[in-house]
Amino acid sequence: MRTSQYRWVILGVATFTQTAAAFFVQGIGAMSVHLRRDLELNTTQLGLLLSAAQLLPLAGLPVAGRLLDRHAERWVVGIGALVVAVALAAGSAAPGYVSLLVVLLIVGAGYSTVQPGGSKSVASWFDASQRGLAMGIRQAGLPLGGVLAALTLPALATAFGWRSTLVVGALVALSGAVAFMTFYRRPPDQRPMVTASRVRLELLREPYMKKIILSGTSMVSVHGGLGVLTVLYLHEVTSVTPVSAVLVYVAVQCAGALGRVCLAAWSDRHGSGRYACVLTCLAAVIIGMAALTTPIGRSPVAACLVFVWLGFFGIGWYGPWVAYAAESAPPDHTGFALGLAMAVNQVAVVLAPPALGLLTDLTGGFAAAWALLAVLTAVTLAMTARL
Template identity: 60%
Template sequence: MRWIILAVATFTQAAAAFFAQGLGALGVQLQHDLGIGVAQLGLLMSAVQFVPLVGLLVAGEMLDRLDERWVVGGGAGLIGVALIAGTLAPGYAGLLVVLLVVGAGYSTVQPGGSKSVASWFDASRRGTAMGIRQAGLPLGAAIASATLPAIGAVHGWRATLLTGGAVALAGAAAFVLVYRRPPGLVVAPARAAGGRLVLLGDPALRRALLCGVSLISVQTGLGLLTVLHLHEVAGLSPGRAAAILVAAQGAGVAGRIALAAFSDRARVSRQSVVTGSLLAVAVALVLLLTPLGGSPVAATVVFVWLGFFGIGWYGPWVALVTEAAPAGRTGFAIGLAMAVNQVAIVGVPPLLGLLRDVTGGFATSWGVLAFCVALALAGLSRTTVTIPGSASR
């Protein structure tokens, strides 16, 4: 039964993320159809992530009190209804409002799906299970990147909303119909409100948050800039550039499963696997700042590498956060960690887009991301040195 639960949680994750994660691949078309710049495109991507700044905390609290079945199913259903209603949006402003509502629904899917999988798998297999489930996001993004541009080119951008809405509703229905809590599961009572933010004092959780903020910034930058970089710098057509984004997202699917499975079986800690992903991402970002970033072949290799590590880190990271949570606070701990990440998810796309519009190139945007990763590595090194025995699984 647990593998069925894992399959439906992964499907719902992919379905809920389908449209929002496909926005990057629609970048060239949306700029043309709506007459917007890269900064405005980045704002569209941020709109999906704005409500979760608070919504993830609310969802985490709900998950510690209510059945994940209804919390996740209701959120995915809201995404579907909002996107279908969005086909009536008159233009850019209307699309922004639609994506804000989508973000409210999506707030429940990430932490809810993670908690549902964690409750069915013990620590020896939790990383692998989390990796498979978290692979749903880049899987949904890859499928969206492969299909939505073609749908939009033939039927217009509103048709992409209709498609995304139908997919999200399918995910909601599947989760509500299939998911059940493990038999005999004892739900610990939620702790008092005053103890919630005390979780930030846990050393393992602080290290996870430090890695998470920097890596989610890179992941968000990939979704926004990959197609535009390959089109404008490497000289590829929008179709070929979108295909490489699909390949990078496919590498992210493999990375989330492989890195998480490795964190289950390796002698090193889950934290070490996440830190290794930081180092690999740093190398790739530096390469994009060299002439290799303008070579179609070399840039393709770099973006696939970035996909594997810059998206794949999330599987072991979620397992790390889950295991750092105290009993009865798993939902809130996951929601809190993801809410901290949301600050970067909301702020990074408009910033990177603005830098691209102002400078006329991509070097500054990639450089900012590389600097963020370097700061995280430096901060992580200091934290590890000052907290003995911190390599916790």
């Protein structure tokens, strides 16, 4: 039965696997100062590192969605996490920047199964009364991976060099793969179903899918901007030391993890539905981004508080968003719908970090990047509120 207590084991292992698979990539932003120095990178090249791991999921996420609707999540997710581990282990021998980009491309291919697979597994085990909370806890694994990475990877890079961080990332990803393949089981009342191509195409025309895609692409751009620019902004604009900037980045990720749980739990009880919570996050991000373009953003204390605010809403939005996406899709097409929505998101995930980095390099400051994100978010809020 779905009400079985084993659903909490499923939630725990899905969250752990998400955290483990995302660990290294989420730590790249925290290592920005080290990577720029050791590999002699500019901000655009640093943004490309973040994008490299997100490129292959453009094609991989819809494929993963189909596999998840036809085969057991246990093996689809577990093998994907295993690919992440193997790629990072091989990448520890990478001679420089270009080879590191290639390694991260392969990491992205493996990660394609983890995000929709973990979401589908949790959605399958929890009913609507607790699904938002469960999805929020599970999605907190992404920023939680960022927290753990920020606390460990910069110190490892300082002590042993940046290659050592790939070895640790591989071991962490391997533990996630083993855990999921060991403990995951399908709900007793669920069986794999074959999806129809006609239904897959019709999903793109649904109003809920338009809302999911527009809000998703906007907010993952915000998340990408926070990942690539937070530490650099605090260090270069507010004169915070690199160590202190990384600690603030940890706080941002913690706020994001908390936001994913709290906002998703709120969506379980919100009278206007889950998407109303996403609209709230869009509005909060506009306020935060606008604040960074004013003198408030140049104050170390105020800037740190604004980034924590942005972490809570600009990363926390994903909890209610993914619960809304899972519930809106036809029951036997949940995997494909999640994979499709996440694949469209990947366009922004790939383009946002290097684009924002390039904009920062060209303008010689961060204000243009923050303003662009604020405008994009405002347009999304206006459009999706009417759908």
